[in-house]
């Protein structure tokens with residue numbers, strides 16, 4: 001088995017590291033931006049190495065990897081893919097199971113993904129329009145100049161924004177086109193009170209250059225149940241994983257500001273209990289078409305994880321966004337039930353030899369994120385986190401370290417989500433109970449959403465879909 005390089009250090013990467021180290025002959029090497037103690041332990045036990053550095057510096061990463069005889073690499077976070085780390089590694093002759101910058105553009109430029117769907121008549125694209133001071137952005141930092149400048153141009157754009165928001169009846173989603181760590185999207189009736197607030201927010205996104213100044217897209221507001229469907233892609237073949245539902249809102253009952261995701265669940269089998277096989281199949285068809293278009297029309301073969309954010313509505317499945325990596329927390333749900341060794345799958349992804357024969361355990365999973373006080377606003381100063389491993393063992397839950405840092409043998413919270421707690425069980429409720437007990441084994445100034453995976457919340461999801469579909 002090759003020396004395996006992982007780039008990244010969150011809970012999602014901890015889950016990848018754990019899955020990869022499931023085989024004895026793997027040496028794990030990790031390039032990380034902060035010291036994740038669990039990943040470091042896996043590295044050492046496997047006979048590999050780690051380094052703390054700038055995980056977006058492809059040149060340095062490729063040099064480090066080359067010196068260590070890395071044969072297969074998995075650069076994981078969105079910003080790392082947008083920075084072209086895969087391109088640098090491949091230039092150095094290292095195989096990667098992740099998309100190059102041009103293919104990862106599906107995530108780092110939301111307008112690119114929408115236009116790809118529109119011009120190729122791919123199903124599931126809601127009504128949308130792109131706005132920016134300049135008419136088109138070719139790539140990060142490369143902007144075609146528009147005819148007007150400054151205030152004059154901003155006024156003209158605001159007028160167009162107003163017209164489109166009115167055309168959509170004032171019910172809209174405002175999305176910065178570039179990367180915002182999952183916190184940039186705002187929807188009327190939720191984070192935005194009304195159409196006026198939506199117009200102001202769209203203008204602010206443009207003025208402040210949120211998401212790297214790539215502009216903003218405005219879309220019709222969609223009503224339904226959201227789900228994440230991730231798939232392995234080898235450039236041609238797209239092989240789906242179990243559906244997962246993440247919880248973006250910070251507080252119980254789906255209230256409060258957006259977060260990177262407060263927790264998630266998957267059911268027994270691939271389809272969530274309140275959705276249908278047809279939803280799964282329709283979503284898979286959309287991702288297959290996107291993969292085909294990337295190869296045939298865009299000249300940007302898509303290899304790696306494709307993550308479709310979908311919504312099941314009364315009119316069928318629509319696409320919210322396409323991401324170019326594992327979801328976080330969703331990675332922990334699916335990797336907990338993947339029985340085929342992950343390294344074998346990633347080898348096939350990189351080599352263009354993926355087969356539709358992956359084995360999955362028939363179990364439900366629940367992840368709850370413990371987050372610092374103040375999250376997702378200004379998080380409290382770093383504070384110590386202690387794990388009662390005896391209690392954790394008794395609970396049957398597993399933990400994954402996220403935004404934490406180890407100093408002098410102690411683990412401290414960072415600015416973002418701290419610890420993910422995973423429960424696996426015969427039902428979502430059983431897995432939820434395990435995760436809940438696991439959370440009690442983690443001591444620190446942290447909190448979580450208690451409702452994720454409970455029967456009461458699932459009942460609401462059933463009723464919602466029944467109301468929509470009759």
Ligand code: GLY
Pocket residue numbers: 182246260261323326327328329330
């Ligand atoms: N769970 C949301 C994301 O990974 O983008």
